[in-house]
Each structure stands twice: as C-alpha cells, then as structure tokens.
Amino acid sequence: MRRASWFNITSLTLGFAFLYLPMILLVIYSFNSSKLVTVWAGFSTKWYGELLQNEAFLNAAMVTLKVAVASSTLATVLGTMAAYILVRGGRFAGRTLFSGMIYAPLVMPEVITGLSLLLLFIGIGLDRGTLTIVLAHTTFSMCYVSVVVSSRLVTFDRSLEEAALDLGCSPFDAFRLVTLPIIAPAVISGWLLAFTLSLDDLVIASFTTGPSSTTLPIKIWSAVRLGVSPEINALSTIMIGIVTFGVITASLVSKRKAIRAQRDVQAAERAAV
Amino acid sequence: MRRFFLIAVPYAWLLALFFIPFIIVFKISLSDLALSIPPYSPTAKDGIWAMFAAFDLENFTFLASDDLYWKAYLSSLKIALISTVLAVLVGYPMAYGMARAPEEWRPTLMMLVILPFWTSFLIRVYAWVGILSNEGLLNQFLLWLGIIDTPLTIMNTTTAVYIGIVYTYLPFMILPIYAALDRLDESLIEAAEDLGCSRLKAFWLVTIPLSRNGIIAGCFLVFIPALGEFVIPSLLGGSGTLMIGKVLFEEFFNNRDWPVASAVAVILLLILIVPIVLFQRNQQRQAEVEA
Numbered sequence: 001m002r003r004a005s006w007f008n009i010t011s012l013t014l015g016f017a018f019l020y021l022p023m024i025l026l027v028i029y030s031f032n033s034s035k036l037v038t039v040w041a042g043f044s045t046k047w048y049g050e051l052l053q054n055e056a057f058l059n060a061a062m063v064t065l066k067v068a069v070a071s072s073t074l075a076t077v078l079g080t081m082a083a084y085i086l087v088r089g090g091r092f093a094g095r096t097l098f099s100g101m102i103y104a105p106l107v108m109p110e111v112i113t114g115l116s117l118l119l120l121f122i123g124i125g126l127d128r129g130t131l132t133i134v135l136a137h138t139t140f141s142m143c144y145v146s147v148v149v150s151s152r153l154v155t156f157d158r159s160l161e162e163a164a165l166d167l168g169c170s171p172f173d174a175f176r177l178v179t180l181p182i183i184a185p186a187v188i189s190g191w192l193l194a195f196t197l198s199l200d201d202l203v204i205a206s207f208t209t210g211p212s213s214t215t216l217p218i219k220i221w222s223a224v225r226l227g228v229s230p231e232i233n234a235l236s237t238i239m240i241g242i243v244t245f246g247v248i249t250a251s252l253v254s255k256r257k258a259i260r261a262q263r264d265v266q267a268a269e270r271a272a273v
Numbered sequence: 274m275r276r277f278f279l280i281a282v283p284y285a286w287l288l289a290l291f292f293i294p295f296i297i298v299f300k301i302s303l304s305d306l307a308l309s310i311p312p313y314s315p316t317a318k319d320g321i322w323a324m325f326a327a328f329d330l331e332n333f334t335f336l337a338s339d340d341l342y343w344k345a346y347l348s349s350l351k352i353a354l355i356s357t358v359l360a361v362l363v364g365y366p367m368a369y370g371m372a373r374a375p376e377e378w379r380p381t382l383m384m385l386v387i388l389p390f391w392t393s394f395l396i397r398v399y400a401w402v403g404i405l406s407n408e409g410l411l412n413q414f415l416l417w418l419g420i421i422d423t424p425l426t427i428m429n430t431t432t433a434v435y436i437g438i439v440y441t442y443l444p445f446m447i448l449p450i451y452a453a454l455d456r457l458d459e460s461l462i463e464a465a466e467d468l469g470c471s472r473l474k475a476f477w478l479v480t481i482p483l484s485r486n487g488i489i490a491g492c493f494l495v496f497i498p499a500l501g502e503f504v505i506p507s508l509l510g511g512s513g514t515l516m517i518g519k520v521l522f523e524e525f526f527n528n529r530d531w532p533v534a535s536a537v538a539v540i541l542l543l544i545l546i547v548p549i550v551l552f553q554r555n556q557q558r559q560a561e562v563e564a
Contacts, residue, residue: 008373011366012382018363019389019443022400025410029403082283092280101287107549109501111518112538115525116294119535123297139290142283171275200393203503203522217395224395224508228403236396243391251384 023240030233047234057235060219064199067130067215071137072194078138079145079194080187084175086146087153105143113140114207121208128210136208137198144197145190152186153179302332302535332536342537345515346544352431352506352516353499356438360495361488363439364446368487369480371447372454383451386444398437398508405433405509429511437505442498446491453487454480486559493552500548501541517541 033044051057082102089095105113117136121128160182164174180187202217209215223232336342371382389397404410405428412424427433457480465475503518510516517537525534 005373007366008370012370012374015363015367015370015443016385018440019385022404022440023389023392023397025404026396026400078283078286081279082287085280085283089276089280094284097292098280098284098287101291105291107497107545107552109498109518109541109545111501111503111521112298112542115521115534115538116298117290119297119301119531120290120294135290139286142286146283196391200395202395207525217393220393220395220399221504224399224402228399228406232399233403236393236399239396240392244388247384247388247391 026233027237027240030230030237032230032233035230047230048238051231051234051238054231056214057216057219057231060214060216063130063213064216067133067137067205067213068195068198071134071198072141072191074134074138075142075145075194076187076191079142079190080149080183082142083146083150083153084179087150088158102143102146105140106147110201110203111207114204117204118207128208130209130213132208132210133205133213133215136204137194137201140204141194141197144193145187148190148193149183149186152183156182298535298538301532302539303330304332304532332532333540335533336536336540341515342517342520342540345517345520346540348515349500349502349517350544352434352438352514353496353502356435356442356499357492357496359435360439360443360446361492364443364491365450365488367443368447368450368454371451372457379455386447386451389441390444394441395504397441398505401433401437401440401509402428405436428509429513431510431514433509433511434506434514434516437509438495438499438502441505442495445494445498449490449494450484450487453484457483486555486562489555490552490559493548493555497545497548497552500545 029040030047031043031045032040033046034041082098085092086099086102114136117132117139118128121132126132160178161174164178165171169177200217201215202221205215206218206221209218220232220235223229367386371379371386374382402409406412407424407426407428409428411427412421415421416424427436461483462475462479465479466472470478501518502516503522506514506516506519507522510519518541521534521537521541524530524537
C-alpha cells in the first residue's frame with residue numbers, strides 16, 4: 001500500500017542532493033591540481049602530500065585526538081554515574097538542581113559555555129592548555145552521555161538487578177555483572193557521541209585553550225577564514241572518509257548481529273515445535 | 274556511604290564546572306570594567322568580594338544605549354526564525370517521503386539523514402564557501418546555463434546564513450517529523466478519503482495536525498541553537514551580518530571588554546529561556562500523550 005509516489009521520490013532526491021552535494025563537491029575539488037579552488041585544472045593528489053608535510057596540522061590532529069579520548073572517557077564515567085543517579089537514585093537533596101545541570105548544557109549556546117568556563121579558569125588561576133579543554137569538553141559531553149544512558153536505563157527491567165541483590169551480590173557487583181552489560185550499548189554510543197562532540201568542537205575549545213595546544217578545528221578555522229584552500233579540502237576529505245567508513249562498518253556489524261539474532265530465534269522456535 | 278560517593282562526584286563536577294562559572298558570568302556582567310579587564314588581577318580569594326562591592330547595572334544600561342546590541346538581538350531572532358521556517362519547508366517533504374518509502378529502504382534513509390551529524394560541523398559550513406562565492410560553483414553553473422549574465426552576490430549576505438543554518442540543522446528538523454509521521458495510523462487518511470476528502474485536503478486536515486508535535490519539536494531544535502550561532506554567520510555572513518553569538522565572540526576576543534561580553538551572554542540566556550521552557554513543556558505533554 002505504501003507506494004513511492006513521484007512527489008516523494010522528487011522531494012527525497014532533491015533533499016539528499018542538498019545534504020550531500022556540498023560535501024561531494026568538496027571531495028572532488030580536493031583532487032584539483034589548481035590552487036584556485038573553483039577552477040578545475042586536472043586530477044592531482046598533491047594537496048594530500050602537502051597536508052601530510054604540514055606539521056602544524058599533524059600536531060593539532062594529535063592534540064585533538066588526545067583531548068577527545070581523555071574527555072570522552074571521563075565524560076562516559078561521569079555521565080553514566082549521573083544517569084544511574086537520575087534513574088535509580090531516588091530522592092536526594094538538590095535533585096532538581098542536579099537534573100537541571102544535566103539538561104541545561106544541551107541547550108546552552110556554546111559561546112556562553114565557553115565564556116563562563118574561561119572566566120572560571122582565569123578566576124582560579126589555572127593555566128589554559130590541554131587540561132582546560134579536557135575539563136571543558138568533559139563537562140558538556142557528560143550531559144549528552146547521561147541522556148543517552150538514562151534512556152536505556154529507564155527501559156530495562158529493574159527486577160533483574162533486584163534478583164542479583166537477592167542472590168547475594170553486593171550493589172557494586174550487581175551493577176558490574178547485571179546492569180553494565182545490559183546498558184553497555186548505550187554506554188558505548190555515549191562514548192562515541194562524546195568523542196565526536198569533542199573532535200568537532202570549535203567554539204568552546206577556542207575559549208578554553210592556550211597557545212600551546214591548538215586543536216584541529218581551531219587550526220581549520222584560522223585557515224578557512226582566509227578563504228577556500230585546497231589543503232583544507234584534502235583534510236576535510238580525509239575526515240569525511242574516516243566517518244563514512246566508520247558509520248558504514250558499524251551499521252554492517254549491527255545488521256549482521258540482527259540477522260544472527262533473528263536466525264537464533266527462528267532456530268529456537270523450530271526446536272520448540 | 275557508597276551512594277553518597279556516587280552522587281557526590283558528578284554533582285561536584287557539575288557544580289564546579291557548570292554552575293559556578295555561570296554565576297561568575299552573571300557577576301562579571303554586573304561589575305565595572307576596571308575590575309575585570311585583563312590581566313584580570315582579582316582572583317578567587319579577594320576578587321569575588323571586590324566585584325560584589327562594585328555591583329551595578331552599568332553594563333546593561335550600556336547595552337541598552339548602544340543600538341548595535343539591540344540590532345544584533347533582533348537580527349538573530351529574525352534569522353533564527355526565518356531559517357526555522359525554511360527548514361520546515363525543506364524538511365517536511367523529506368520526512369514525508371521517508372515515512373512513505375518502502376519499509377526496507379527506511380533504515381538506509383535514516384542513516385543518510387544521520388550521517389552528516391557525524392561529520393564535522395565546521396567542514397559542512399565551509400563546504401558552502403566554495404559554492405556560494407562570486408566565482409563559486411553555483412554562479413559558474415548558473416552562468417553556464419545562461420540563467421544569469423552577472424554573478425549573484427550570495428556569499429557574505431544573510432541569504433548565505435539562511436542556507437548555512439538550514440543545511441547544518443536540517444537533520445534536527447527531519448528526524449522528529451519523521452518519527453511523528455512514521456507512527457501515524459494510515460487508516461485515518463483512508464477514512465478521510467472515503468468520506469470525500471481530496472488527497473490534498475486529507476493531507477492538510479489529517480496528516481499535518483497529527484504530525485504537529487514533530488514539527489514543533491523540530492522547530493525548537495533548529496531555532497534554539499540557531500539563535501546563538503557563531504560559526505555560520507562568521508564564515509558565510511561576512512562582516513555585514515549581525516548575530517548575537519558573533520557579537521559576543523568578537524566583543525570578548527577583539528574588544529576584550531569582559532563585563533559587556535558577560536552582559537550580552539546573560540541577556541541571550543534570558544531570551545533563550547522562553548523557547549526552552551516552551552520546548553520542555555511540549556516534550557512533557559508529548560510524553561503524557563504517549564503514556
């Protein structure tokens with residue numbers, strides 16, 4: 001009954017063209033041999049070569065990766081704790097303030113978050129550098145993690161935890177052996193979300209970093225403000241490529257898992273008959 | 274004891290790195306320039322009290338007297354509002370098409386909508402620079418087609434900002450509308466058609482009202498971040514576009530006027546509180562309807 005009408009096909013085609021054409025053009029023009037980005041002068045990979053020799057970019061990429069790994073790991077631990085408290089913690093003093101502080105950063109404009117953290121770091125006399133970006137990124141991404149994890153915690157059956165406790169588990173063991181494995185997919189996607197948020201962040205990082213630790217978005221930002229540059233096109237292409245590869249791999253793996261699970265269910269049903 | 278520890282760690286973290294900084298912004302917005310200008314000598318010990326002593330509304334009256342700020346707030350509101358409407362116009366047909374697509378295509382279409390989220394925001398905005406500039410690909414294409422004789426000026430205008438916002442926030446609009454349309458009971462549309470509605474009329478009287486909550490959620494998800502946007506107006510809007518996020522960033526880094534930057538931030542938050550509260554109420558009502 002659901003039939004693809006001409007209208008639907010047209011709107012989907014135009015819509016996805018709008019979403020993807022700019023990125024595809026960026027990728028194509030990264031192989032342009034001309035320095036002028038808008039004039040096609042033949043295929044070349046020279047910008048990739050120049051990019052790989054540009055130490056400033058490589059250093060920035062290293063800083064970005066370090067910050068992202070550190071902050072997303074910290075954010076996952078803190079965010080999972082926060083989600084557990086919100087869903088299972090019951091009543092405690094200041095609960096409203098706590099849940100407010102979890103949700104507020106999600107809608108707070110980045111300029112305000114960045115500004116306020118900078119004023120704090122200056123106020124307590126903390127030198128700005130890698131540490132301060134990690135602190136800043138952990139703070140805003142732990143909120144995203146806790147939203148992702150708590151949505152999973154809400155839907156799972158609490159009696160499983162209680163059964164573990166009845167069978168003699170300590171609360172910590174019950175969490176480690178029962179709760180954590182069940183919420184693991186949400187914890188992992190929370191980590192991935194925190195990781196990409198940190199990789200992507202320009203505004204908060206520019207407020208909270210010092211001259212010694214420039215992240216890749218800050219580096220890209222100072223380059224693109226001068227106009228289009230083929231090196232940035234090459235860098236963007238590499239980043240788009242990594243993401244596309246990662247997402248496609250992840251979706252294939254989960255599809256395979258789903259098929260296997262379905263096959264198991266069918267086998268079990270057949271055995272039961 | 275263990276429970277206390279579990280609560281205390283994230284709580285203390287958020288208090289120290291979210292709540293207190295926020296109070297500091299509020300306080301600096303009320304303090305005099307001399308006290309808070311770099312190198313910003315007051316530290317946590319003596320500075321906080323010194324600032325309290327100088328408590329006044331000078332920065333806010335300054336904001337009120339300089340019409341740059343009012344214009345920036347108003348133009349941010351206008352740009353965010355128009356972009357939101359444009360995003361509905363582009364996003365709704367896409368969400369509709371997705372909800373009507375054959376079952377086996379839908380996960381792929383979903384993934385195609387989500388994929389841009391995982392690519393860098395900055396790069397997605399930057400991709401438009403090469404398209405919209407005067408000698409850019411769009412102008413070259415239109416000149417080649419013969420539609421125009423002279424290149425259009427799109428780059429560094431508000432039009433470019435609209436395009437940028439709609440482009441980067443479009444998935445936020447599509448996903449909630451798709452979720453609403455996907456749940457929609459199709460027999461209701463059939464009933465409307467059986468009762469004599471034309472297809473268009475059934476769409477207008479049945480489909481649109483039933484997807485209202487998705488449209489509202491999508492509008493908030495685009496409007497709220499668009500209001501404080503900094504990257505898009507700076508990169509695509511040029512110096513002529515006034516948006517408050519950009520003004521705040523420049524006030525802070527170029528003029529180094531921290532009290533005024535803080536006052537700008539406080540007012541921006543006050544403006545944002547209204548849509549955020551409305552959004553939360555809508556979410557709550559939706560949750561109640563579903564329960």
